[in-house]
Amino acid sequence: MGTSNNRKAALLFSVIFWGSLELSSYIDASSLVRAERPDEPITLLRPHAATRAARFFVEKFPGKSLYAVKANPSPALLETLWAAGITHYDVASLGEVRLVHKFLPDAKLCFMHPVKSERAIAQAYHNHGVKTFSLDSHEELDKIVRATAKDGEPAADLELCVRIRVSSEHAKLSLASKFGAEPDRVADLLVATRQVADSLGIAFHVGSQAMTPAAYADAMELVRGAIVASSVTVDIVDVGGGFPSVYPGMEPPPLESYFETIHRCFEDLPVSYSSELWCEPGRALCAEYASLLVKVEKRRDNELFINDGSYGALFDAAHVAWRFPVELMRETTAEELAEFAFYGPTCDDMDYMAGPFLLPSDVKAGDYIEVGMLGAYGCAMRTEFNGFGDVEDFIVEDEPMASLYTQIAANDAGNVIAIGRRSAS
Numbered sequence: 406m407g408t409s410n411n412r413k414a415a416l417l418f419s420v421i422f423w424g425s426l427e428l429s430s431y432i433d434a435s436s437l438v439r440a441e442r443p444d445e446p447i448t449l450l451r452p453h454a455a456t457r458a459a460r461f462f463v464e465k466f467p468g469k470s471l472y473a474v475k476a477n478p479s480p481a482l483l484e485t486l487w488a489a490g491i492t493h494y495d496v497a498s499l500g501e502v503r504l505v506h507k508f509l510p511d512a513k514l515c516f517m518h519p520v521k522s523e524r525a526i527a528q529a530y531h532n533h534g535v536k537t538f539s540l541d542s543h544e545e546l547d548k549i550v551r552a553t554a555k556d557g558e559p560a561a562d563l564e565l566c567v568r569i570r571v572s573s574e575h576a577k578l579s580l581a582s583k584f585g586a587e588p589d590r591v592a593d594l595l596v597a598t599r600q601v602a603d604s605l606g607i608a609f610h611v612g613s614q615a616m617t618p619a620a621y622a623d624a625m626e627l628v629r630g631a632i633v634a635s636s637v638t639v640d641i642v643d644v645g646g647g648f649p650s651v652y653p654g655m656e657p658p659p660l661e662s663y664f665e666t667i668h669r670c671f672e673d674l675p676v677s678y679s680s681e682l683w684c685e686p687g688r689a690l691c692a693e694y695a696s697l698l699v700k701v702e703k704r705r706d707n708e709l710f711i712n713d714g715s716y717g718a719l720f721d722a723a724h725v726a727w728r729f730p731v732e733l734m735r736e737t738t739a740e741e742l743a744e745f746a747f748y749g750p751t752c753d754d755m756d757y758m759a760g761p762f763l764l765p766s767d768v769k770a771g772d773y774i775e776v777g778m779l780g781a782y783g784c785a786m787r788t789e790f791n792g793f794g795d796v797e798d799f800i801v802e803d804e805p806m807a808s809l810y811t812q813i814a815a816n817d818a819g820n821v822i823a824i825g826r827r828s829a830s
């Protein structure tokens with residue numbers, strides 16, 4: 406890029422001043438391809454889609470929505486979510502604490518990793534004003550108490566969320582093995598935490614991309630059992646993340662049905678009227694925010710060698726065989742769609758995405774492909790392994806390939822789903 410072709414392109418795009426950032430914008434990916442013919446992969450950003458998702462959670466979730474920063478920590482996205490009304494941020498490392506504190510100095514930060522270093526806790530509390538921490542063991546509770554004390558005096562303003570282990574059986578990605586106290590043995594920990602916390606919460610995570618609201622209903626039953634067994638007063642119930650997005654072969658029920666189930670279960674819990682309901686969406690707030698534009702460097706039968714891969718934005722496509730919607734960026738006379746697998750640009754055999762990705766059968770070297778729904782756990786995973794990793798960001802104004810937030814339609818099974826500019830099949 407940066408050639409004289411860009412003079413012509415200048416007529417097609419505008420420059421958007423966006424917070425502290427300045428990004429060029431196109432109507433859609435194909436006008437970008439016509440103007441730029443990029444050699445490196447491109448991240449296509451749709452701030453309007455992130456704003457729409459954030460407004461949906463702010464207006465419809467019956468409690469407070471914390472953005473789980475690990476899904477996509479880009480400062481431009483943080484600023485977009487903040488402007489749309491997301492005031493609380495779930496951070497999991499000192500790096501994320503510093504990042505969000507720098508770009509959103511007035512945001513409330515909640516340090517929701519149940520295993521932290523004592524120094525990270527101390528710095529978050531004393532230097533960045535973080536008062537909210539999660540834990541799943543007595544050791545972690547002791548660490549938090551020691552790290553937040555000042556001149557021998559224990560902190561009096563801690564908001565502590567005890568994370569319990571719940572099933573991931575309804576989720577596409579499990580989060581059930583690593584963290585969480587056993588719900589039937591957590592009573593001691595709840596009582597001990599109550600004694601040092603100004604505000605006590607119970608938190609869980611049903612696993613990422615939970616395909617049914619029943620995941621939350623089951624988890625709320627475990628919360629009820631823990632509250633009854635410990636007889637503590639609970640001030641916060643945090644249902645975590647796991648809210649789904651739309652991908653090929655994964656069309657979840659509407660988000661409203663998740664919110665209704667959670668609200669009903671929350672109302673039934675033995676907690677006081679003043680207690681708060683929180684959630685921590687990552688994926689659902691940013692999956693629609695970004696897509697990826699790649700170039701085909703070579704075709705070998707039904708394998709396409711493309712210029713981004715598992716060390717770039719396609720980690721999940723390689724390592725958990727996640728499928729993403731794709732679209733060829735040119736007109737074609739091919740009548741059939743064929744199934745393709747992708748190889749990424751590095752010299753590593755593992756840089757392979759099985760798909761299948763459905764594309765017109767005449768796709769060839771030199772073509773461009775847009776890969777959709779990569780705003781969550783896609784663009785955030787990029788590395789520079791093997792000298793690849795250069796990427797440029799552009800804003801596009803069209804709709805994401807699929808959406809949980811736009812027009813309502815019904816799928817074959819009769820479930821109500823929402824479809825963006827086309828369905829994610």
Ligand SMILES: *Cc1c(COP(=O)(O)O)cnc(C)c1O
Nearest residue numbers: 473613646647648685686687688
């Ligand atoms: C990853 C994570 C989230 C976000 O999960 P999604 O499935 O992306 O919504 C929320 N809370 C915690 C503690 C997490 O680790």
